[in-house]
Amino acid sequence: MDGYHAISTISTVKTKKRKVRRPTFEPRSSRLDPEMMAKNEDPFRGFHTLFWIVMGAYGLITFDQEWTRVGKAFGGTLFSSFSQDAIILAISDFGLVLSTGVAFLLIKVISKGWMRYRVAGMVVQHCVQVLFLLFAIAWTIWRDWPWVQSGFFTLHAITMLMKIHSYIAYNGELSEKLIQLNKSEAAYAQIKKDDLKTTDDDIDDSRSESSSQADQTYGRNTADSPTSDNEQDASRLHHRLASEAAAALLQDTIPSDSATVNASQLAAEIEDLRSDLKCQNGELWPANVTVANFFDYLIVPSLIYELQYPRTSRIRPLYVFEKSVATLGTFTLLYLTTEHYIYPVVFDPTISPLRALVLLLIPFMMNYLMIFYIIFECICNAFAELSCFADRNFYEDWWNCVSFDEWARKWNKPVHHFLLRHVYDSSIESFHLSKSNAAFATFFLSSCVHELVMMVVTRKVRLYLFVLQMFQLPLIWMGNNKTIRETPRLANALFWMGMFMGPPLLGVAYCYA
Template identity: 80%
Template sequence: MLPTSPSSDSLASTRSSTSPGTPSSVDNYQTISTTSTVTTRRRKLRRPTFEPRTSRLDPETMTKNQDPFRGFHTLFWIVMGAYGLITFDEEWTRVGKAFGGTLFSSFSQDAIILAISDFGLVFSTGFAFVLVKMFAKGWMRYMVSGMVVQHCLQLVFLLTAIAWTIWRDWPWVQSGFFTLHCITMLMKVHSYIAYNGELSEKKIQLKKIESAYAQMKRNDIQIMDDNDMDASAVAGNTDNDTSNDNHIDDLPTNDPVQEQEVYRRRHHRLASEAAAALLQDPAANPSGFDASMLASEVDELKNELRCQNGELWPANVTVANFVDYLLVPSLIYELQYPRTTRIRPMYVFEKSVATLGTFTLLYLTTEHYIYPVVFDPTISPMRAVVLLMIPFMMNYLMIFYIIFECICNAFAEISRFADRSFYEDWWNCVGFDEWARKWNKPVHHFLLRHVYDSSIESFHLSKKNAAFATFFLSSCVHELVMMVVTRKVRLYLFALQMFQLPLIWAGNIKLIRERPRLANAVFWLGMFCGPPLLGVAYCYA
């Protein structure tokens, strides 16, 4: 997924408001949002936002929003039901059974070991919690040793899963599922470690600044104390000793208002300069800084470290919080997520039934329309591409619906995760850059924060180079999945992914850009041709 460059329009702080698609029922949703912008000493970087939102294709959403196309949604599923019955009948007529063919044997092979392996995969993500706990206890600094340990453990996690998949010699179904789930878990633990590691460094900064601020207050009070004693000595020439006793009651230590007035009278310096100088040299004389600037820095750091319950980091580093994060359908970790107030069992049941029904259609399409083509040596590659266009597009739409509308929403309901915006209207895209942002928002958010923004902050790349690096990494990961699934190194998917770059450039040509319908038609043409071309390339190689 190729994230877009941060723009100035997205730099406003997040408001505690809901989007137009948010249900108004207070029983189901709380209006909670998270901060989406981070200010650095060089620039402001955009961060993904989480707000209470529902998914666009959820029937409940379309009914509440009075969507004029909701009838087509109903018609689509009636047509899909009829399509399933026709395919079932044709498959029964052709081979005498609808289930139990080649694809079914692939699904059932080594199924128990696959389930145990998948459980072990999820359980092994606990190394992330142990590592973050070490940061919280102060046993290890995230910078730089923690980062080295983090990436070494993540590499071992990925290579072990791949080696296990190859050693078990699973067919493509099990291999694809296990590899994709491994990469998903890898992204989740990377975000968990990286975000908590950054917070651990900010906690160290906070302690240093608070210490300097406390020292500055003591210095200011001492200065005022000395000035008051000098003034009292002068006044003692004309007044009796009782004047000193009366003045002692007015010292700043006993009057916070007077104490604050002392700070306001001091020479002000820019907060950024004061904080930067202090963090570069903690042993510097803090009396050279303005206290109000440091106080503002303390407040800002505390806001960034504040958890859902109001306590500061590491109050969130608990087993319960980590398990909750594993259930939340988000690939980026946050201290606070918008939450619903209850779980609706019927909603989870509906999504489960929809998953089962859609998966049945997916199975019938693959068994009846795809397998007979790709395994028939008499069919030429070009004819195979043409024959597979419609079946592959059907499978693409059903896989999208299963993952982002059914599974993500079901886990969101179980974890009371209120932001159900896992995709946007990608079907209206006029270019592949827009599609990359809209069709898979969880991955887009991960790449935006941990690849795009990180490459700008850490390696000082330009926005253009950071976008290219993000796209390149995404292409490599896609090809890695195909290498594990097919046991071949062909780089077809990598090449096709990278070919989107010139397509994105072509989409910005004035002739196409000024004609959205033409641009959308070009986009859909690419979507129709790409998947069957890949399928034929890997199967015929």
């Protein structure tokens, strides 16, 4: 019997109570994917088709109005803005992605045993992350890019920062688990070796003692008798007495309950550690620390690293083409809306802030929906297809939300998963915060990061976005009111009112400041 099966057998003596981990990823389809809506016979698939027909008509009307007004639909202020320094932006973004390889090199060093993740590896990790973000921000400001390039590069830098943090943190913890596994296996082997040695020694001693006792008993039984003619009966009597004495003495060689429990606990711990360290190919960590695995993680549309992801069997080129066309078409509508309905309002000094807020309600909401669709339905699904990533649950039905905390959980699942694992859970485990304090810390960090993006984009320190995000906390408290909870239609209406007011209010605040 090999060691692993021996461990499994012994662990059944006393099962160690373990916390069952909820699987983060599983094969799922995107809710707004036309192919899946048709396959599942979604009752709202007709409205989905109607929506895009209306959006196409909206684009044609806007195109005609823009052509009539300035004689061209493209080439306005926005076009000249985001086409500026485009080649340098592409090269910079490529260099940004290449620089994430530092995370792989650090984990490679740790996997070789040249550095422990705790504490030296963690210090290096956070130094690398700070320098990574500072360099990206400094480069953006030094290039003096317009708001489109600045926003894109900063957001991509933060996205890559979250990826490398998860990669280093997860693999670093696995390196510590491997050390613990080696210690546990050595301790387990020593326990079994000691038990075996003790048993062998006791058996030898018991045989010697039982033999002497049998000789004494046999001697007493035959001392007064003449030499017997039936020596076979005498021999059988001798062996029977020796066996009975040995059986009595062997009772002392059975392992104690405490020794059995310790061995069982170690076996259960080893089984848990092996399960945590198991890679996609069945080998143990660090078999996953390869360039190919790191590159695969970079293109997988997930911000948290896992040893195993659910996968599809093949790449569908037609599906990738469909998402690419959808990205281009939706971005065209986004451009037309911004150029035709937003720029003329925010850059007109004769329009009052209040009137600008009213005029921007619909355009900002349309832009918000289109940006959401481009990122989470088009880009994420395209990269998921290219990497054979089977979990397409990048968002849930956030449009049905009745509170902003529900919206925060549903509208951006990749970021939610990252914050849940590396901020919320980590703050509870490392700093022993309560759940409410951990939730506040997570919300506060998210608000700071959002405001950082606005500071880089606008080159201003205004804290408007930070204040509005933190203002969601009392809104969440209001949403948990019993009266509102019992009337979900009212709660959903209040949610949508907040969504309508937030983006244009921010746009007016930053532009008019």
